Amino acid sequence: MQTETPRAVIVISSHVARGSVGNRAAVFALETLGFPVWAVPTVVLPWHPGHGRATKIVPDPEKFAALMRDLEGAPWLGEVAAVLTGYLGDPEQARAAASLIQAVRRGNPDALYICDPVIGDSAGLYVAEEIAIAIKELLMPLADIATPNRFELEWMTGAALGDLKTAMIAAMHAGPATMLMTSAPSMLAGGIGNLLITADEALLAEHRLIDRPPNGLGDLTAAVFLARLLGGQAAGKALQSTTAAVFEILARTAKRGGDELQLETDAQSLSHPMAMVHLRHLTHPGRGRRA
DSSP states (O other): OOOSOOOEEEEEEEEESSSSSTHHHHHHHHHHTTOOEEEEEEEEESSOGGGSOOOOBOOOHHHHHHHHHHHHTOTTGGGEEEEEEOOOSSHHHHHHHHHHHHHHHHHOTTOEEEEOOOOEETTEEOSOHHHHHHIIIIIGGGOSEEOOBHHHHHHHHTOOOOSHHHHHHHHHHSSSSEEEEEEEOOSSTTEEEEEEEOSSOEEEEEEEOOSSOOSOHHHHHHHHHHHHHHTTOOHHHHHHHHHHHHHHHHHHHHHHTOSSOOTTTSHHHHHSOOOOOEEEEOEETTTTEEO
């Protein structure tokens, strides 16, 4: 019988042998911050394809679905406090993930589901369109929180998001009640931001832009934001501390010239970031007043 407060997180995303993207970033962050993880790989790669040719192993859809059904029936499912999905390698994985999310919620109605729709960036979709559609149609409607980057939200809403007003409106109507858009337009010269829209608040956390950042920032942001919420932080505080942690790790990695986020070196930044991040309270598009 489950007696302890659920703390485990199921993370469903890619796995690389080298690097800090996908599950490698999310699992490290969550476990460093005190949350046990059930890690489900959707693909296996030697490294991020941005580094060059990379063989991609995608699990057989039927076997992947069978593994997910095993998790649905696990006697420890009551341990699970949240599910985080990221990169998918096949559209059928979205269906299997949706079934698992619903099983988790049957056992724990308070469980959170964060959908990080990892489908592309400013260069376009980097998954098959069928995968992007499956995420949009099967997973986004189940999500309590979504963490798309600007391009991903543009693709899902069909709107160009060149300014904060259009970004806020798109985020408000994209599905989940809480939307955290990364790579948001900034009000700081030479800056970039994370935009958070909830039912009551519109918040922008900003920092300076670092050119040619390593991959994995979105994966890390989703995981750290989830950990902050599970730890009891309010949404605004979680946004600010998440942005500070990710920016600090990014800045330190860039200073060293690293081609991957160096999470093992900068683990302290996850718990106690020192970077200064400017938090703005914006006018909520659904309320017409200062949030």
